[in-house]
Amino acid sequence: MTFLRIDHVTKQFGSLQVVKGVSIEATKGEFVVFVGPSGCGKSTLLRMIAGLEETSEGSISIDGEDLTHADPADRHVAMVFQSYALFPHMSVFDNIAFGMQINKVPKAEIKARVAEAARILQIEPLLDRRPKQLSGGQRQRVAIGRAIVRKPKIFLFDEPLSNLDAELRTQMRVEIAKIHREIGATMIYVTHDQVEAMTLADRIVVLRGGLVEQIGTPIDLYDNPANLFVAGFIGSPRMTLLSGTVESSSAHGIQVACPALSRPQSIAGPFARLPEAGSPVTLGLRPETIRIDAANPVFSARVEITENLGGSTLIYAVTQDGTALIVPAQERTSVRSGDTLPLAFSTAPHVFDAEGKNLRLP
Structure with missing residues (x-):
């Protein structure tokens, strides 16, 4: 059952339209991530859900209630910002409890809610400290704790890990996943980091230029990207893209010639639409599908640099037509520049056809 419904929402700043008729639904307890490059409208969309930005057109409803024009305090949401926004003169306990204290929640209930949030976040020993005595990851936990005690219907996260170093980002990703599993609340999370x-x-909702490019599970988007943008944005290392031309096309499949390849490739369907002979296409290869094969090579590439990751190696290379690609090796290798x-x-x-649409069906 739909818990959050965003229906043909637009946002306009003067003559500039930054969100262009977006429709998204989320079920209760679902973790939905808005992802896309800077300026795609993901944070603006999150702020409209929170009521921090007015909706120019369209509607937003939560749990069956139309809240398009409701005040932020009446939307039953809690937001965790990129900056921790903690009060430096207050203890961790008081930072978490502040909203409840303002709303005159009974002291016994405040104590119980803060204790429960501290248990979930594993910050019980930190409740008497001030923010300056905490690490970045601990401060972010306090900010999440402040949201948890409100018992909102929806948690909204606006790039909450962007101020953390790489190791802390990894740790906090795991912690947020654990929190979601324990609380079971609906969470909407904004990030530019596809990992x-x-x-x-x-x-995942992939946004570009104020429009939704594709919505699906992480595996759906990885295995079946709707277009070149999604294919290039989702996945690390990035997909390799080879320009080519259709030599022949029939019900059995197509044959494509690429400057990077030593011979034309026959590609079986099914296809959403068969491209015509002579039409330009782009072939997309996930890095893990590319392998070193001296016995039956299809193309060659000159090694530029290797990254030894200990148990595996990433080989950065360039094909004969100048296309960059990454070949992952699941072991250490003697390959050199x-x-x-x-x-x-x-x-x-x-x-992908000339318009960037993926023609092969899953």
């Missing part, structure tokens, strides 16, 4: 989106989300690698791919590539 956060892939690891946290039940479903300047070497030429014989390469093949293990699964049929994605096929």
